[in-house]
Amino acid sequence: VPSLAERLAAIVGASHVLTDPALTASYDVDWTGRFRGRAAMVVRPRSTSEVAAVLGECAAASVPVVPQGGNTGLVGGSVPVGVPRAVLLSLRRLSWLDPVDHDAGQVWVGAGATIAAVAGHARAAGWDFGLDFAARDSATVGGAVATNAGGERVLRHGPARAQVLGVEAVLADGRLVARAGPRGAGGVVKESAGYDLGALLAGSEGTLAVLTAVRLRLVPALPSRVVAVVGVAGTAAAQRVLSAVRRRVEGLAAAELFHADGLALVRAHTGLPPPLGSEHPAYLLVECAGQSDPTEALADALDGVAEVGDAAVATDPPGRAALWRYREAHPEAVGALGVPVKLDVSVPPTALATAETAIRAAVLAVAPAARLIVWSHLAEANLHVNVLFAESLAEQVSDAALNAVAAHGGSISAEHGIGRAKARWLSLTRSPTEIAVMRAVKSALDPRGQLNPGALFPPED
Amino acid sequence: VPSLAERLAAIVGASHVLTDPALTASYDVDWTGRFRGRAAMVVRPRSTSEVAAVLGECAAASVPVVPQGGNTGLVGGSVPVGVPRAVLLSLRRLSWLDPVDHDAGQVWVGAGATIAAVAGHARAAGWDFGLDFAARDSATVGGAVATNAGGERVLRHGPARAQVLGVEAVLADGRLVARAGPRGAGGVVKESAGYDLGALLAGSEGTLAVLTAVRLRLVPALPSRVVAVVGVAGTAAAQRVLSAVRRRVEGLAAAELFHADGLALVRAHTGLPPPLGSEHPAYLLVECAGQSDPTEALADALDGVAEVGDAAVATDPPGRAALWRYREAHPEAVGALGVPVKLDVSVPPTALATAETAIRAAVLAVAPAARLIVWSHLAEANLHVNVLFAESLAEQVSDAALNAVAAHGGSISAEHGIGRAKARWLSLTRSPTEIAVMRAVKSALDPRGQLNPGALFPPED
Numbered sequence: 001v002p003s004l005a006e007r008l009a010a011i012v013g014a015s016h017v018l019t020d021p022a023l024t025a026s027y028d029v030d031w032t033g034r035f036r037g038r039a040a041m042v043v044r045p046r047s048t049s050e051v052a053a054v055l056g057e058c059a060a061a062s063v064p065v066v067p068q069g070g071n072t073g074l075v076g077g078s079v080p081v082g083v084p085r086a087v088l089l090s091l092r093r094l095s096w097l098d099p100v101d102h103d104a105g106q107v108w109v110g111a112g113a114t115i116a117a118v119a120g121h122a123r124a125a126g127w128d129f130g131l132d133f134a135a136r137d138s139a140t141v142g143g144a145v146a147t148n149a150g151g152e153r154v155l156r157h158g159p160a161r162a163q164v165l166g167v168e169a170v171l172a173d174g175r176l177v178a179r180a181g182p183r184g185a186g187g188v189v190k191e192s193a194g195y196d197l198g199a200l201l202a203g204s205e206g207t208l209a210v211l212t213a214v215r216l217r218l219v220p221a222l223p224s225r226v227v228a229v230v231g232v233a234g235t236a237a238a239q240r241v242l243s244a245v246r247r248r249v250e251g252l253a254a255a256e257l258f259h260a261d262g263l264a265l266v267r268a269h270t271g272l273p274p275p276l277g278s279e280h281p282a283y284l285l286v287e288c289a290g291q292s293d294p295t296e297a298l299a300d301a302l303d304g305v306a307e308v309g310d311a312a313v314a315t316d317p318p319g320r321a322a323l324w325r326y327r328e329a330h331p332e333a334v335g336a337l338g339v340p341v342k343l344d345v346s347v348p349p350t351a352l353a354t355a356e357t358a359i360r361a362a363v364l365a366v367a368p369a370a371r372l373i374v375w376s377h378l379a380e381a382n383l384h385v386n387v388l389f390a391e392s393l394a395e396q397v398s399d400a401a402l403n404a405v406a407a408h409g410g411s412i413s414a415e416h417g418i419g420r421a422k423a424r425w426l427s428l429t430r431s432p433t434e435i436a437v438m439r440a441v442k443s444a445l446d447p448r449g450q451l452n453p454g455a456l457f458p459p460e461d
Numbered sequence: 462v463p464s465l466a467e468r469l470a471a472i473v474g475a476s477h478v479l480t481d482p483a484l485t486a487s488y489d490v491d492w493t494g495r496f497r498g499r500a501a502m503v504v505r506p507r508s509t510s511e512v513a514a515v516l517g518e519c520a521a522a523s524v525p526v527v528p529q530g531g532n533t534g535l536v537g538g539s540v541p542v543g544v545p546r547a548v549l550l551s552l553r554r555l556s557w558l559d560p561v562d563h564d565a566g567q568v569w570v571g572a573g574a575t576i577a578a579v580a581g582h583a584r585a586a587g588w589d590f591g592l593d594f595a596a597r598d599s600a601t602v603g604g605a606v607a608t609n610a611g612g613e614r615v616l617r618h619g620p621a622r623a624q625v626l627g628v629e630a631v632l633a634d635g636r637l638v639a640r641a642g643p644r645g646a647g648g649v650v651k652e653s654a655g656y657d658l659g660a661l662l663a664g665s666e667g668t669l670a671v672l673t674a675v676r677l678r679l680v681p682a683l684p685s686r687v688v689a690v691v692g693v694a695g696t697a698a699a700q701r702v703l704s705a706v707r708r709r710v711e712g713l714a715a716a717e718l719f720h721a722d723g724l725a726l727v728r729a730h731t732g733l734p735p736p737l738g739s740e741h742p743a744y745l746l747v748e749c750a751g752q753s754d755p756t757e758a759l760a761d762a763l764d765g766v767a768e769v770g771d772a773a774v775a776t777d778p779p780g781r782a783a784l785w786r787y788r789e790a791h792p793e794a795v796g797a798l799g800v801p802v803k804l805d806v807s808v809p810p811t812a813l814a815t816a817e818t819a820i821r822a823a824v825l826a827v828a829p830a831a832r833l834i835v836w837s838h839l840a841e842a843n844l845h846v847n848v849l850f851a852e853s854l855a856e857q858v859s860d861a862a863l864n865a866v867a868a869h870g871g872s873i874s875a876e877h878g879i880g881r882a883k884a885r886w887l888s889l890t891r892s893p894t895e896i897a898v899m900r901a902v903k904s905a906l907d908p909r910g911q912l913n914p915g916a917l918f919p920p921e922d
Contacts, residue, residue, distance in 0.1 A: 433636045
C-alpha cells in the first residue's frame with residue numbers, strides 16, 4: 001500500500017510534497033516567530049482539482065489539514081501548532097489571474113495570487129483593487145478572504161468579505177463547492193439565490209473549506225490623490241478632524257492615527273526627518289482620492305477645524321509615499337526592538353479614546369515593564385496594540401487587553417482573525433449561542449474536524 | 462392543558478393571536494394575489510424576547526413557523542403556501558428605532574421597522590440609508606435582509622447584506638443569537654472574530670433563524686442630486702452610456718433602463734407627457750449625487766457620448782421625482798393590465814442584450830399570446846421581466862425564462878430571493894454540492910425543519 005505521501009505525490013508531483021525539515025521549516029513557523037508547529041508534510045497543489053484530490057486522500061487517511069496562503073498572519077492561524085500529523089496545504093501555486101471582466105468590473109483569481117499581483121493586474125486593466133495592506137507582496141487572496149483581512153482601504157471599500165462576489169472551495173471530504181456551470185459563466189453583479197457561501201467562508205479561517213478561487217469586485221481607478229499628515233492633540237481630537245473631513249470631502253480613502261512615541265521609534269529606525277515643523281502628541285494621516293484633484297476640498301476641510309495643529313500635504317507619488325512611510329514603518333520599527341505581542345482589536349468609535357487608555361492601563365498592570373506602541377485605522381476604531389518587552393507574559397497581556405476591549409463593547413479581532421492566538425478569548429465577545437451555532441455549522445461542513453483544528457474555536461472543556 | 466393559541470396568547474396578549482379568517486386573510490396572501498396559503502394563526506410579538514418565547518412554544522408543539530415582515534415579497538416566501546398548521550409570525554410590531562450612533566455611522570433597528578421609517582430616521586439625524594426600493598413604505602428591514610433585497614441604490618451602496626453590521630435573531634428552538642454583552646455594546650465598525658452569522662442569515666429567507674433586530678450601516682447624506690433621462694437605441698447603447706458616465710462621474714447613484722413599450726403603458730396609465738421631445742427605443746435614467754452639484758460633470762459626460770439621442774435633466778426635487786415617475790410607475794402600469802408573472806433575474810453584464818433577447822424568445826415560444834414588459838437595474842444587469850396574459854402558464858413561462866437565464870450564466874434571482882416561486886429551479890444555477898452544503902447548514906440550525914418549510918430549497922424527491 002502506498003503511503004499518504006506517495007499518494008499525494010501522485011497527485012501533485014513528488015517535488016511538491018515536502019517532508020525534509022529543511023524545506024518545510026519556513027511553512028511551519030509564522031513570520032513573527034511566535035507560532036511554530038511541525039507538519040508531517042507540506043503539499044503544494046497547483047489547481048482546484050489537485051486540491052480536491054489531496055483533500056480526498058487526507059480525509060481517507062483521517063489526517064488533519066492546515067491550509068496556508070502567504071503565511072503572513074499574526075494569530076497563528078496558518079501554522080500547524082498543536083496539530084500532530086498535519087498535512088500543511090500551501091495554496092500559493094494557485095496564483096493564476098483571469099482576464100478582467102470589464103463589463104462587470106470583476107475578475108476571477110486563484111486563491112494563491114498575492115494582493116499585490118491582483119492590484120497590479122487590476123491597475124494594468126484600468127481598474128483598482130479595494131483591498132491593500134502592508135503584507136501585500138506575500139499575502140494571498142485566499143488568506144485575506146479566509147481571515148476577512150482589512151487594511152488601509154476599509155474606510156472606502158470595506159474588508160476582504162466585501163470584495164468577494166463568488167468563490168470556489170473544496171470541502172474536507174474533497175467535494176468541490178462551486179456555482180453550477182463553468183467558472184467563466186459567473187459574473188453576475190447581484191444575486192439573491194440561496195445562502196451566500198462566499199460570505200460564510202470569508203472569515204472562517206480555513207475551518208469550513210479550502211478556498212481555491214475567488215471572484216473579486218474591482219473598484220474604479222482614482223488617479224488624483226492627496227495625502228496629509230496632521231498634528232493633533234490626541235485620539236479624540238483626531239476623531240473630530242476625521243469627522244469634519246468626512247462630512248466635507250467625498251473622496252476620503254484612508255485615515256490612520258499614530259502617536260509621538262511610535263513616530264520617535266520610526267524616526268530612530270529609519271532616519272526620517274520630522275513630518276511637521278512642530279511636535280504633536282498624535283498624527284492623523286488622511287488620503288483622499290478622486291477622478292479630479294481632491295486637494296482643495298481637503299485643504300478647505302482642514303482649514304475650518306480648530307483641532308488641526310499643523311499639516312504636511314503631498315500630491316505627487318514620491319511625496320505621498322514619504323508621508324505614508326511614517327505610518328507604514330511602524331511595524332518594522334517596533335519589531336527592531338524585540339518580538340512584540342501584537343493585538344488587533346476594534347471598539348465602538350465612541351469609546352475609542354477611553355478604551356485606548358483602559359487597554360494601556362490593563363496591560364501595564366500585568367506587565368509593568370512593558371512598552372506599548374499603538375496605531376489605529378481611525379475610521380474603524382481599529383487599534384493595533386503592540387506590546388514590547390513582555391514576550392514571556394504574552395498570555396497575561398492578551399488576557400488583560402482583550403478583557404478591556406470587551407468591557408468597552410469592542411471586538412477581540414478587527415482584521416487579523418482569531419487563529420490559535422485568540423481562540424480561548426472568543427467567548428469574550430461572541431455569546432454561547434453564537435459559538436454553538438458556529439460549531440453546528442462547522443460540524444455540518446467538516447463533521448470530522450479535519451480542517452485547521454485548533455483555529456478559531458475555543459478549546460472545549 | 463392550554464392550547465398552543467392559548468400559550469401564545471399568554472406571551473403576546475390575546476389580541477395579537479389572530480385566528481379569525483377575516484383577520485388573518487391579509488397575512489395569508491401575498492400582495493400580487495398569486496400566492497395564497499392558510500395559517501392556523503397569526504402571531505404578532507412586539508419584542509425579541511416574545512419572539513423567542515413564541516418560537517420555543519412552536520418548537521415544543523412541533524408546529525412550523527412562517528416569518529413575515531411587510532409581506533411585499535414577489536416569490537411567495539412569506540406566505541404559508543403548502544404549510545399546514547403553520548404559525549405565521551408577523552414581525553411588524555418590532556418597529557423600534559434606536560438613536561443613531563453618529564461616531565460609528567450606524568443604528569440598531571427592530572426587524573419590523575419599514576425601509577421608509579429607517580430612511581426617515583437616518584435623514585432626520587443627518588445621514589441616509591443605503592437601501593431603497595418602491596415598496597419602502599411597507600417592506601421591513603427584517604424582510605429586506607432576509608431576502609437580501611436590492612433596489613435602486615445597489616450600484617452605489619450594495620444590496621441589503623452590505624448594510625448589515627450585526628444581527629439579533631432567534632433560532633427555531635427559541636434560543637437567541639446575539640453578540641455577547643448588551644445590545645448597546647455593539648457598534649464596532651469592523652470585526653473578524655468568527656463566522657459572520659449576519660452575512661449567513663442575509664438572504665436565508667427565514668429558513669435558518671428569525672431576525673429580530675439589525676444593526677445597519679448608514680451612509681452620508683448627499684444633498685446635491687441630478688436626474689437625467691436619456692433616449693438610447695437599445696440595451697447595448699445604454700450600457701455604453703452608463704460606462705462613460707461611470708468612468709467620468711464619481712457620484713453615480715442609480716442607473717435604470719426601460720423601453721418604449723413600458724413607457725407607452727406608463728403614459729397610458731398615468732397620463733404623463735413624453736419625457737423627451739423625440740421617441741426612442743429605450744430610455745436610461747441616471748441619478749448622480751454628491752456633496753457638491755454633480756450636474757456639470759454629468760452633462761459633460763453625456764456630451765461626449767455618441768449614443769445619447771436626447772436628454773431631460775432635473776435638479777430640483779419635484780423635477781427629479783417627475784423623471785423617476787416614468788420608471789417607478791412601471792409596476793402599477795403593468796399591473797393594471799392583469800396579474801403578471803414577475804421574474805427578477807440577473808445575468809453577466811456582458812451578456813445582457815443577448816440574454817434579454819433569448820428570454821423574450823423563450824417565453825414567447827411557450828406563451829405566444831404573452832406580452833413582455835422588461836425594465837432593468839442596468840449596472841447590475843438585473844432584469845425585471847414582467848409577462849402579461851400568461852397567468853395560466855406561469856410555470857412554463859418561468860421554466861423557459863429561467864433556463865434562458867441560466868444558459869447565459871445568470872442567476873434566477875437577483876434581489877427578490879427564491880421563496881416558493883422559484884425553489885424548483887434553484888439547481889439551475891446552484892450546483893448539487895452547493896445545495897448539499899446549504900441543506901447541511903439548514904439542518905445544523907433548524908434540524909427539525911420548522912422554519913419556513915418549502916421556501917428556498919427545491920422539493921426533495
